[in-house]
Amino acid sequence: MKLLRLIANLGYGSRREVAGWFHDGRVTDVSGAVLDQDARVAPAQVRIDGEPLDPPPGLVVLLHKPVGYTCSTKDPGRLIYDLLPRRYRYRDPLLSPVGRLDRDTSGLLLLTDDGALLHRIISPKSNIAKCYEAVLAQDLRGDEGAIFASGTLLLDGEKTPLLPAELEVISPRSARLTLHEGRYHQVRRMFAATGNHVTALHRSAVGALALDGLAAGEWRALAPADIVRVFAR
Numbered sequence: 454m455k456l457l458r459l460i461a462n463l464g465y466g467s468r469r470e471v472a473g474w475f476h477d478g479r480v481t482d483v484s485g486a487v488l489d490q491d492a493r494v495a496p497a498q499v500r501i502d503g504e505p506l507d508p509p510p511g512l513v514v515l516l517h518k519p520v521g522y523t524c525s526t527k528d529p530g531r532l533i534y535d536l537l538p539r540r541y542r543y544r545d546p547l548l549s550p551v552g553r554l555d556r557d558t559s560g561l562l563l564l565t566d567d568g569a570l571l572h573r574i575i576s577p578k579s580n581i582a583k584c585y586e587a588v589l590a591q592d593l594r595g596d597e598g599a600i601f602a603s604g605t606l607l608l609d610g611e612k613t614p615l616l617p618a619e620l621e622v623i624s625p626r627s628a629r630l631t632l633h634e635g636r637y638h639q640v641r642r643m644f645a646a647t648g649n650h651v652t653a654l655h656r657s658a659v660g661a662l663a664l665d666g667l668a669a670g671e672w673r674a675l676a677p678a679d680i681v682r683v684f685a686r
C-alpha cells in the first residue's frame with residue numbers, strides 16, 4: 454500500500470492533510486530522509502515529525518476497561534475509545550471491541566482491526582474461557598455451582614441452554630465464574646437466575662491472557678506471543 458493511503462487509513466488525517474505533510478517534508482524514514490507519498494516502505498521505518506508510525510493493520514489492543522465506559526463509538530458518555538489515542542477512532546479498518554463488556558463491568562477487553570481474528574476469538578468453536586470475578590448482593594446459596602455446570606440453565610427469553618460454566622466460591626458474597634460463550638449480560642443474568650444480584654463485575658482473563666498489572670484505563674498493543682495466550686488452554 455502506498456504510504457499516503459496507509460497514513461491516512463491509520464487515522465492521522467484526511468488524504469489531503471497527509472499529502473500536505475509529505476509536501477512539507479514531515480514524513481521521513483529512520484535516518485531522516487524525506488519520503489515520497491508513493492513510497493512503499495515498511496511501516497516500522499516511517500517517522501512523522503520524527504515519531505514512529507502507529508502499528509499498521511493487524512493491531513490487537515489489550516485494554517483494562519474501567520467501570521463507567523461504554524464499548525461503543527458514539528454512545529453519550531465516556532467511551533472506551535476515549536482511553537486510546539484519538540486517531541485510533543478513525544482507523545480504517547476499524548478497531549473494534551472483541552465482544553463487549555457492560556458499562557458497569559471492568560477488566561480485560563481486546564480490540565482489533567483483524568476481522569478474522571475477532572471472529573476466531575468470539576466463535577464458540579474456539580471454546581475460549583473467559584474468567585469473571587463477581588461481587589454479589591446476597592450470600593451464595595450453595596447450589597449455584599451445580600446449576601451453572603449443568604448445561605441446562607435457560608436464561609429468560611432464550612431458546613438454548615447455557616454451556617456448562619465453572620464457579621469457584623471466593624467468599625460468601627464473591628465468586629469467580631468461567632464462561633465458554635458470551636451472551637448478553639450473561640454473568641449478571643446467571644446470578645439473577647439464582648435469585649442473586651451482581652453488584653460489581655470484573656473480567657480477569659480471556660484464555661490464558663490476563664491483565665498482568667495493567668491498571669484501569671491503561672492499554673498496550675499485543676505481540677503475537679500474547680495472542681497465542683488467548684487461545685492457550
Ligand code: URA
Pocket residue numbers: 553554555556558637638639640641642654
Ligand atoms: N456478563 C455480564 O453480565 N456483563 C459483562 O460485561 C460481561 C459478561
